[in-house]
Amino acid sequence: MQTQSKITLFKNKLNSPLAKKGISVLQINLGKRCNLACTHCHVEAGPKRTEELSPEVCEQLISLIHKFPEIQIVDLTGGAPEMNYGFKPLVEAARATGKQVIVRSNLTIYFEEGFADLPEYFARHQIRVVASLPCYLADNVEKMRGFGVFDSSVKALQWLNQLGYGKEENLILDLVFNPQLPITEKFSLAPEQTNLEQDYKMFLQEHFNILFNNLFTITNLPVGRTKIHLERRKLYSSYLQFLESNFNPGTVEHLMCLDQLSIDYLGNVYDCDFNQMMNLPAKTDNSATLTVSKLLEAGSLDLISEIQTAAYCYGCTAGCGSSCGGALL
DSSP, rough: OOGGGGGGOOOHHSSSBBBOOOEEEEEEBBSSBBOOOOTTTTOOOOTTTTOOOOOOHHHHHHHHHHHHHTTOEEEESSSSSGGGGTHHHHHHHHHTTTEEEEEEOSSSGGSSSSSSHHHHHHTTTTTTEEEOOOOOHHHHHHHHHHTTHHHHHHHHHHHHHHHHTTTSOOOOOOEEEEEOOOOSSSOOOOOOHHHHHHHHHHHHHHOOOOOEEEEEEEESSSSHHHHHHHTTTHHHHHHHHHHHHBGGGGGGGGGGGGGEEEOOOOOOOSHHHHHHHHHOBBBBBOOHHHHHHHHHEEEEEEOOBOOOGGGHHHHHHBTTTOOOOSSOO
16 A cells, blocks of 8 residues: 555645636535435535535525626535525526526436426526436446436436427536546546547437537546545555646646635635535635635635645546546646
């Protein structure tokens, strides 16, 4: 087993500190409640988790959305974001101010009691759906996400297609690929995104008559359940070393953390969702942490000069790069 001390500090790989740009994306993690407990989930969400947004923080976020026109995208995640408090109020606040809304959906939630209205709600508000489908083969999906998830996902995608998703210009449906979690040191990065997208489109249309817009390939970062999985198999340090060995400096200028704020269900501010899960808060120049209420009080989103980094940042910069919007190059 290799030791983590052999991993170069990520900030030492860079020619200069990773500087924050103007904020245009607000990603909100509404909580850890979810109807699934996927093996690769970096949030460690599941049916037994109860943490979710409070009414107070929800109101602060709505104020933030109204106050700052530079926010172009409100990206809602979880858990299953749809299950957590504040989902619809935040959607409607963002749409009322002309912002694009993304929901990161597990698809199966539509078949849970009380959530059957979601596909029509998404279409009515022209929400962009980014849906997890880590493979187009049932066996691989169910190894990561649970028995029966593939069939439910197919039915959900067909339902969204019937409403115009993947067909109409304002109803965007994207899918997300994650590699299988490694069980040996034969690590690999995600396949080339454009070619894999064509494979997905051909297979899903031929077998299920499913259409979608884009495929996003996302590297499994050693955070949350993925980290636990690697540690149990004594692969954590060697996986980090693999990611470092594939570091691509060309990805750095495209990283998602540059123009994004990540907010947790308590209202704390982070540079990205991975930092959020690892409790690495964003910092101001005087090393103060931030909350949504502090942003409102300051009247500015641009209080962060330098992005906080860690060893798992190699996951976003390996190969063609990785982000919530897929490959970076």
